[in-house]
Amino acid sequence: MNIRKMKQEEIKKLINSKEFSEIYKTLDKESQKILKPYIKDRKIPIINKAKSLGKAIKEWVSHGMPEVTEKQYQRRLKICQGCEFWNNNTCKICGCTSAKLRLSTSKCPLSPPLWDREI
């Protein structure tokens, strides 16, 4: 996918697509940079939020439902709150809220992640 050649309308369509969070992870740094201004206003479809949460919960359960310590949670929260993709208690890349930060098995969807699994 060549983001550099895409028209504004095509970019907006991509940003709001169901597949966006998976596609975003595969893009090079320059392409991600082009998309950044559009991401803040991204409207994450409810189905994507449910899918993302379902995936996180499934992995969490398969590892015995471990939770991070309060200190680890606060560290993750601080990173997200300082991230340009955090808006209204929601990550605009994966669609998850701060509840996901409590799960030891979860990680930031960026590549490389800004915070990682604690298992």
Ligand code: SF4
């Ligand atoms: S999970 Fe990662 S991308 Fe999402 S808001 Fe937090 S630091 Fe940013």
